[in-house]
Amino acid sequence: MCFKKRQLQVESKKNITSFELMPYLLSNCETTDDVKKILADASILNVSFSEKLPAADLH
Numbered sequence: 058m059c060f061k062k063r064q065l066q067v068e069s070k071k072n073i074t075s076f077e078l079m080p081y082l083l084s085n086c087e088t089t090d091d092v093k094k095i096l097a098d099a100s101i102l103n104v105s106f107s108e109k110l111p112a113a114d115l116h
Contacts, residue, residue, distance in 0.1 A: 066100065070098055073102065074104040074106075074112075075103065075104070076104075082095065
């Protein structure tokens with residue numbers, strides 16, 4: 058799977074910032090299948106936590 062970072066929100070998808078991604082998945086998923094379902098309908102936003110910290114690169 059390839060996920061592109063987007064600055065703009067996508068209305069038809071669950072918009073999650075890069076810094077929220079891991080806590081969101083860990084608190085909402087019990088299995089890898091749960092993760093796959095969420096990511097299939099997700100848009101990862103390229104938004105910084107603060108102006109002093111750049112947006113996290115996902116690798």
